[in-house]
Every structure is written in C-alpha cells, then in structure tokens.
Amino acid sequence: MASTLEALERWVNEVAALTRPAQIHWCDGSEDEYRTLVQQMLADGTLIELNQQTHPGCYLHRSHPSDVARVEHLTLVCHPNQEDTGPNNHWMDPAEAHAKMDALFAGCMEGRTMYVIPYCMGPIDSPLSRCGVEITDSPYVVANMKIMTRMGKAAQERIEREGLLSDGVFVKGLHSTGELDPDRRFIMHFPEERTIKSYGSGYGGNALLGKKCHALRIASNQARDEGWLAEHMLIVGIENPRGETHYIAAAFPSACGKTNLAMLIPPEGYRRDGWKVWTVGDDICWMRPGADGRLYAINPEAGFFGVAPGTSDSSNPNALKSIARDTIFTNVAVTADNQPWWEGLPGTPVTDWQGRPYDPANGPAAHPNSRFTVSAKQCPTWSPKAEDAQGVPISAIVFGGRRPSLLPLVMEARDWTHGVLMGAAMGSETTAAATGAVGVLRRDSMAMKPFAGYHYGDYFAHWLSFDRPGARLPKIYHVNWFRKGRDGKFLWPGFGDNLRVLEWMINRVEGKVSGVETPIGTLPATGELKLDGLAIDPATMDELLTMDRAGWQAELAAIGDYLDGFAPRLPAALRAEQQRVAGALGDMPREAATA
Ligand SMILES: Nc1nc2c(ncn2[C@@H]2O[C@H](COP(=O)(O)OP(=O)(O)OP(=O)(O)O)[C@@H](O)[C@H]2O)c(=O)[nH]1
Ligand SMILES: O=C([O-])CC(=O)C(=O)O
Numbered sequence: 193m194a195s196t197l198e199a200l201e202r203w204v205n206e207v208a209a210l211t212r213p214a215q216i217h218w219c220d221g222s223e224d225e226y227r228t229l230v231q232q233m234l235a236d237g238t239l240i241e242l243n244q245q246t247h248p249g250c251y252l253h254r255s256h257p258s259d260v261a262r263v264e265h266l267t268l269v270c271h272p273n274q275e276d277t278g279p280n281n282h283w284m285d286p287a288e289a290h291a292k293m294d295a296l297f298a299g300c301m302e303g304r305t306m307y308v309i310p311y312c313m314g315p316i317d318s319p320l321s322r323c324g325v326e327i328t329d330s331p332y333v334v335a336n337m338k339i340m341t342r343m344g345k346a347a348q349e350r351i352e353r354e355g356l357l358s359d360g361v362f363v364k365g366l367h368s369t370g371e372l373d374p375d376r377r378f379i380m381h382f383p384e385e386r387t388i389k390s391y392g393s394g395y396g397g398n399a400l401l402g403k404k405c406h407a408l409r410i411a412s413n414q415a416r417d418e419g420w421l422a423e424h425m426l427i428v429g430i431e432n433p434r435g436e437t438h439y440i441a442a443a444f445p446s447a448c449g450k451t452n453l454a455m456l457i458p459p460e461g462y463r464r465d466g467w468k469v470w471t472v473g474d475d476i477c478w479m480r481p482g483a484d485g486r487l488y489a490i491n492p493e494a495g496f497f498g499v500a501p502g503t504s505d506s507s508n509p510n511a512l513k514s515i516a517r518d519t520i521f522t523n524v525a526v527t528a529d530n531q532p533w534w535e536g537l538p539g540t541p542v543t544d545w546q547g548r549p550y551d552p553a554n555g556p557a558a559h560p561n562s563r564f565t566v567s568a569k570q571c572p573t574w575s576p577k578a579e580d581a582q583g584v585p586i587s588a589i590v591f592g593g594r595r596p597s598l599l600p601l602v603m604e605a606r607d608w609t610h611g612v613l614m615g616a617a618m619g620s621e622t623t624a625a626a627t628g629a630v631g632v633l634r635r636d637s638m639a640m641k642p643f644a645g646y647h648y649g650d651y652f653a654h655w656l657s658f659d660r661p662g663a664r665l666p667k668i669y670h671v672n673w674f675r676k677g678r679d680g681k682f683l684w685p686g687f688g689d690n691l692r693v694l695e696w697m698i699n700r701v702e703g704k705v706s707g708v709e710t711p712i713g714t715l716p717a718t719g720e721l722k723l724d725g726l727a728i729d730p731a732t733m734d735e736l737l738t739m740d741r742a743g744w745q746a747e748l749a750a751i752g753d754y755l756d757g758f759a760p761r762l763p764a765a766l767r768a769e770q771q772r773v774a775g776a777l778g779d780m781p782r783e784a785a786t787a
C-alpha cells in the first residue's frame with residue numbers, strides 16, 4: 193500500500209499536469225505565509241486596506257458583482273447511482289461530471305501559482321476530526337482557509353500519520369476561480385470518491401471547500417457510513433449561576449440566526465444572576481455517540497464566516513468585538529475614514545460594496561450577504577471546550593426557521609422520532625445567502641436542503657437510527673424567533689432574549705418544569721418562561737404560545753405531501769409519526785380540507 197504522502201503527491205502532480213500552473217506552493221499555515229499572501233493581494237488589488245488605526249489587520253475584498261452567494265442550481269452531487277442523490281440534490285453522472293470539470297480546469301492555472309492546502313476539520317488531535325486537502329489558484333481562498341480551518345503543517349502531518357491506517361483517507365478538493373463566468377461555474381461533489389471540484393466562483397460557500405462542500409456535503413456521507421452526524425448547526429454552552437453548563441446544538445437555515453444565538457449576551461437580569469454563554473461553533477456541528485450513550489459534538493471549523501449586515505452593538509456585541517482586528521471583510525461598504533460599514537451600524541457609508549459612491553437608489557450599501565472572516569479565538573465568549581478532542585455532550589437539539597405565522601416560539605418533541613419529524617418538516621423563508629428570490633417559504637429539512645449530500649429519505653433514516661438501546665439522546669425542540677404580528681413586525685424581541693427560551697429547555701431537560709402537552713409537542717405553561725425585565729404584553733405571549741388547530745391540520749397535511757416526495761426511501765416510521773400527529777390534531781374542518 194502506498195503511503196498517504198505518496199497518494200497526495202501523485203494527486204497534486206496530476207492536477208498540476210491538468211491545470212499547468214507556473215509554480216506550486218505547499219501551504220505551511222504560518223503567520224509569515226499569511227502576511228506574505230496579504231501583501232501580495234494588497235499589491236494586486238484583491239484586498240483593500242481598511243483603516244488600520246480603528247481596524248488593525250483588517251482588509252476588504254470586493255468580489256465580482258455576480259459572485260456573491262452560494263449557487264444551489266450549479267451545485268451538484270454525483271453519486272454513481274442517481275437514486276442515491278435524491279430529489280433534494282442536483283445530479284450528474286460522475287464520469288460526465290469529471291469530463292466537464294476537467295475541461296474547465298485544463299490549463300486554467302497557466303502563469304499562476306497553485307496552492308496546496310492541507311487542512312484539518314476539527315481539533316487536530318480529535319478522533320472526531322477529518323482532514324482534507326484543497327488545491328486552489330486563489331490566494332483569497334488560502335487566506336480564508338487559514339482563518340477558517342486548522343491549516344498547514346500540523347494538518348499535513350496528521351494526514352501522513354493516518355496514511356498508516358488506510359490509503360487516501362483525506363478529502364480531495366480542487367478549486368479554481370476561473371473566469372467568474374456564471375455560465376462556466378459548477379460546484380461538483382463526488383461522495384464515493386470523497387472528492388470536490390469547484391470552478392468559476394470565489395465566494396465562501398462555493399470556494400472554501402472545507403466548509404459546506406467537505407464539512408457538510410461530503411461529511412454527511414462519511415457520517416452515514418461511520419455512524420455519526422454532520423449538521424448545519426451552531427453549538428453553544430449555557431452556564432447557569434451554579435456553574436453547570438449545558439451544550440445545545442441548533443440548526444437554522446443560512447442567515448437565520450446561528451451566529452447570533454451562538455454568541456448571545458444574556459439579558460440584564462440573567463447577567464446579574466451569573467448566567468454565562470460559551471460559543472463552541474456558529475455553523476457546523478459533527479456529533480457522535482460516546483461510550484455513555486450521549487451525543488458528543490465538535491465544531492469542525494476554527495473561524496467564523498459570518499453575515500455582516502445587522503451585526504451591531506445591540507444585536508451581537510460579541511461578533512462586533514471579534515471583528516475589530518485581523519478580519520477579512522467581503523462585499524461590505526466603507527465610510528469616509530475607510531472603516532468597514534453595513535446596514536445596522538452607526539455612521540454613514542460613502543462607498544458601496546461594488547466600490548461606487550454610495551447612492552441609496554442602487555440598493556443597500558453593503559451586499560445583503562456581505563461577510564466577515566475571523567478566527568474564532570477572537571470571540572470574547574469562545575469556549576475553551578471548543579478545543580476538546582472529545583467534544584462537548586449535547587443536552588438539547590434545536591430546529592428553527594423564519595416562519596412569519598403558525599409556528600410557536602418554542603415546542604418540545606415528545607421523543608426522538610417526533611423530533612426527527614420536527615426537523616424534517618422545517619420550513620423557512622429564503623435569504624440572501626443563496627442566489628434567487630428572498631422571502632419565499634420553502635421546506636428545508638434540518639436546515640440541510642442545500643447541504644445533505646445524499647437522498648433525504650436515507651438521511652432521515654440515518655437520524656432515526658440513533659434511537660437505539662443504550663442511547664441517552666438529547667431532547668429535541670423547534671423554535672421560531674421570526675413570528676410576525678399583523679403590523680408585519682416581529683412579535684418576539686429575539687437575540688439576547690432568546691436565552692429565556694433556552695433556559696426553559698434546560699429546565700425541561702433537568703425535569704424542573706412540566707410544560708403543557710399539545711398534539712404538536714410540549715409548550716411552556718404560563719409562567720414557565722422567565723419574562724422579567726421584558727416589555728412584552730400577555731396577549732403577544734399568548735399569540736406566540738398557542739396552537740392554531742386548523743392551521744396545524746393544514747400544516748400536517750402539507751408535511752405529509754412533502755415527505756411523500758421522498759418515497760420510496762422515506763422511512764415508514766417517519767410517515768407514521770406524521771400520521772400520529774395529524775391524528776392527534778383531529779379531523780380537518782371541512783373548510784380547511786377543501787381549501
Ligand atoms: N428578528 C430576529 N432576527 C434575528 C435573530 N437572530 C438573528 N437574526 C437576524 O438574522 C440574520 C442572520 O443571522 P446569522 O446569525 O448571521 O445567521 P446564520 O444562521 O449564522 O447564517 P449563515 O452563516 O448563513 O449560516 C441577521 O440579519 C440577524 O440580524 C433573532 O433572534 N430575531
Ligand atoms: O456557506 C456559506 O457561504 C455561508 C453559510 O454559512 C451559509 O450560506 O449557510
């Protein structure tokens with residue numbers, strides 16, 4: 193058996209023969225290497241220096257105006273058997289996909305440097321971590337990968353060590369920015385080969401291959417094969433005044449509040465009482481059962497690639513503190529004194545995200561999906577446990593989305609199967625994180641619609657399989673911070689006040705409150721949600737916490753139709769669970785049934 197280093201070198205040589213770069217640079221992940229790349233990008237205009245007095249080490253990157261978000265219609269999963277890809281993914285035959293991509297990659301790096309980036313997703317010494325190597329011609333990608341992953345020498349050493357166990361275990365990712373021509377842009381995944389090929393985009397989710405491509409689409413396949421879960425979830429630790437910490441993992445679709453919840457600041461009264469919040473991850477969670485039957489989670493990432501607009505001292509002061517230095521901003525606006533700016537910050541922009549003089553007639557100054565890339569270590573609430581090789585034990589799993597109506601502020605699943613149904617039934621209004629219309633309600637099971645790298649039916653079955661003898665599974669919840677009143681305004685204040693809802697969950701986990709059982713799940717009983725210091729009237733709380741039976745009967749029927757779209761691979765247990773809940777809700781009133 194060839195060593196992994198030989199396999200890696202062979203692949204790098206093959207790629208070089210195809211792409212024909214002028215030189216090859218193996219990344220060591222050092223600070224020196226990062227500084228050199230930044231200097232080079234400042235010189236060629238890829239990066240623009242921001243105000244170094246107010247924002248030391250901060251730079252701005254302006255992408256091509258057509259390359260600002262993930263492109264789901266150009267993102268494909270190429271299983272040899274199309275059936276395995278599922279209706280939730282776009283598919284192409286692997287041989288055809290390789291031919292198409294290799295034609296794009298042929299000669300694409302001529303005259304340029306090809307970077308080889310060995311990286312480790314997760315703590316370098318964790319058995320839960322997995323490694324990959326990304327080859328790219330973009331120094332912007334290298335700089336972002338340096339912040340977002342454990343990249344360079346240590347990762348390469350781990351890859352070489354793992355070679356003693358098996359050949360070629362690392363995920364192979366090939367990326368080129370190409371011509372940024374939307375007609376020559378594809379993000380292709382080959383799950384069986386643990387391979388990714390991405391061409392024609394420099395945007396984060398399309399180009400930083402460790403993130404969505406590896407840590408979700410390929411890793412969901414690895415996780416299914418190896419008995420763990422790769423999820424689009426934040427991980428947050430909630431420490432009570434007695435010093436006990438519960439870890440919660442929460443899946444919300446893109447731009448629906450993961451970063452905000454992961455870094456939340458407790459409301460005044462909670463702070464006084466000694467509650468603390470610890471950030472472990474803001475986007476991706478890998479978890480597996482430990483020897484004690486509980487689920488243990490790691491954050492495979494080392495940084496945050498966060499949504500800038502809306503990030504402010506009132507919404508997310510921890511994020512704002514994190515990005516005061518050593519941050520790469522992409523597609524934000526700038527002020528007269530060259531500070532980064534976006535909607536939600538004080539001050540006024542003079543230059544918009546495209547570098548034009550700011551004119552409100554052109555739309556927002558910062559692109560709605562403008563982002564910051566920053567090391568997680570800069571977050572004031574960064575948890576020391578985030579480096580723990582064993583991961584953190586998960587007490588509760590939370591699903592949620594943008595639902596302007598019907599979905600209550602919080603509900604608890606009666607058991608694991610019901611919780612999996614809650615996750616599978618998730619819906620949310622679309623956001624600017626992907627190209628396409630914004631604000632359209634779509635089903636987004638477990639917030640993984642764009643990221644589950646195989647058939648959703650099989651994915652639901654994999655979730656259900658964790659409920660087995662000896663398992664001590666977390667409780668499962670569904671939340672909705674985005675319920676709107678008749679005036680179109682959010683009913684719930686959200687952000688820091690979401691801790692009130694998390695505390696109720698923890699009280700449930702500890703058996704301290706009983707809640708009210710309803711057909712859709714357990715809701716907080718009157719008085720169980722701590723609301724002191726909050727200006728919210730009882731009628732609003734009522735609206736947030738009552739079950740609209742007719743609305744739910746129609747919702748359950750719609751969930752049933754949606755699930756049927758995954759037949760014949762839909763687990764019978766999940767369809768039965770949907771029927772159980774529908775049955776508990778009673779017969780649909782005649783008007784709703786015929787509507
Ligand atoms: N109303 C309301 N808005 C929120 C809340 N939490 C977050 N938001 C808004 O949701 C948007 C995106 O939030 P993020 O926390 O960046 O979303 P994310 O889930 O981390 O997104 P990705 O990085 O795309 O996966 C921002 O505009 C926030 O202001 C909340 O509790 N209530
Ligand atoms: O993947 C990206 O580019 C950013 C992100 O977290 C998401 O869209 O969910």
Ligand SMILES: [Mn+2]
Binds near residue numbers: 424445447475
């Ligand atoms: Mn995300």
